[in-house]
Amino acid sequence: MATEESDSVLTARDFQSPQINDWCAGCGDHGILRSLENALAALRRSPDEVAVFGGIGCSGKTPYYLNSYGIHTLHGRLLPFAAGAKLSNPDLTVIAIGGDGDGLSIGAGHFVNAGRRNLDMTYILYNNGVYGLTKGQGSPTLRQGEQTKSMATSNLQAHVNPLLLALTAGFTWVGRGYAYDVKSLSQLIVEAVRHPGIAFLDVLQPCPVYNDLHTRGWYGERIYSLQDEDYDPLIADAGEEEGNRKKLEQSLVRAQEWGERIPLGIFLQDLTKPLFLEQIADRQPGYMNTPPASRAIADDAGRTLADMRRLFAELEV
Ligand code: SF4
Numbered sequence: 001m002a003t004e005e006s007d008s009v010l011t012a013r014d015f016q017s018p019q020i021n022d023w024c025a026g027c028g029d030h031g032i033l034r035s036l037e038n039a040l041a042a043l044r045r046s047p048d049e050v051a052v053f054g055g056i057g058c059s060g061k062t063p064y065y066l067n068s069y070g071i072h073t074l075h076g077r078l079l080p081f082a083a084g085a086k087l088s089n090p091d092l093t094v095i096a097i098g099g100d101g102d103g104l105s106i107g108a109g110h111f112v113n114a115g116r117r118n119l120d121m122t123y124i125l126y127n128n129g130v131y132g133l134t135k136g137q138g139s140p141t142l143r144q145g146e147q148t149k150s151m152a153t154s155n156l157q158a159h160v161n162p163l164l165l166a167l168t169a170g171f172t173w174v175g176r177g178y179a180y181d182v183k184s185l186s187q188l189i190v191e192a193v194r195h196p197g198i199a200f201l202d203v204l205q206p207c208p209v210y211n212d213l214h215t216r217g218w219y220g221e222r223i224y225s226l227q228d229e230d231y232d233p234l235i236a237d238a239g240e241e242e243g244n245r246k247k248l249e250q251s252l253v254r255a256q257e258w259g260e261r262i263p264l265g266i267f268l269q270d271l272t273k274p275l276f277l278e279q280i281a282d283r284q285p286g287y288m289n290t291p292p293a294s295r296a297i298a299d300d301a302g303r304t305l306a307d308m309r310r311l312f313a314e315l316e317v
């Protein structure tokens with residue numbers, strides 16, 4: 001269930017942080033940050049209603065640069081942290097942010113398993129084909145045979161397609177944006193956050209310092225919007241089995257389009273899958289009224305309310 005949008009009127013400026021930003025000039029990360037600020041203002045969230053989780057890498061600094069709750073987690077582990085926060089406090093708007101190296105190598109297991117739970121949160125992947133923070137080694141989205149200026153030899157490994165992985169893992173909203181198109185990316189983030197289940201947004205994010213292959217000029221000649229072609233990603237009626245299968249198939253085909261033409265936009269939105277928090281509430285009536293974050297953990301003197309004697313008694317053999 002999506003969190004309600006409040007009546008307060010905020011602007012993108014309310015989400016700007018006073019922290020010094022040390023991303024390189026011209027980095028696509030700046031466009032993603034602007035888009036996040038715009039989107040959160042458009043969603044009428046207030047900063048204390050938003051929690052942003054970062055992994056490790058250039059993208060992992062985003063929580064510092066955004067005025068909201070911000071949590072810098074471990075390499076590849078941002079999704080479990082984000083899921084825990086959403087389960088504990090379902091009122092929070094939870095956004096997980098990580099790079100392609102973070103999410104598709106060490107974090108790939110968490111990525112796939114996040115798709116199995118239709119939990120209401122958004123995962124944004126900063127996809128630049130390199131490990132920018134550690135001087136530009138090839139990341140899992142760099143294609144076999146490609147060689148950026150930061151690599152001594154060409155890439156021997158096959159790439160991972162994050163859109164295909166998300167679609168087949170079960171993410172119920174899957175989209176792709178472009179870091180330099182702030183207007184469209186802001187709107188995509190709004191749509192992803194409004195989606196009531198688990199959303200994945202792949203963002204093509206040029207790294208001008210280390211990746212001289214996938215540049216502004218290169219993308220500019222290739223990107224196009226699915227929605228400009230009357231592409232319909234929406235699955236809203238579980239009974240429409242044949243039509244729904246075709247929508248999934250078209251998303252799988254478009255997700256593999258790369259080279260001459262690169263699609264942006266919403267590939268699939270499936271509103272027919274059970275929502276994870278509703279499943280939990282069915283199993284534990286009252287969960288949504290008293291989720292873990294609302295429960296006291298200590299008395300007035302700061303002593304824990306956890307009954308350790310009972311716990312140890314249960315463990316006794
Ligand atoms: Fe951006 Fe690349 Fe610089 Fe990292 S190294 S801040 S990804 S331009």
Ligand code: MG
Binds near residue numbers: 139
């Ligand atoms: Mg990267």
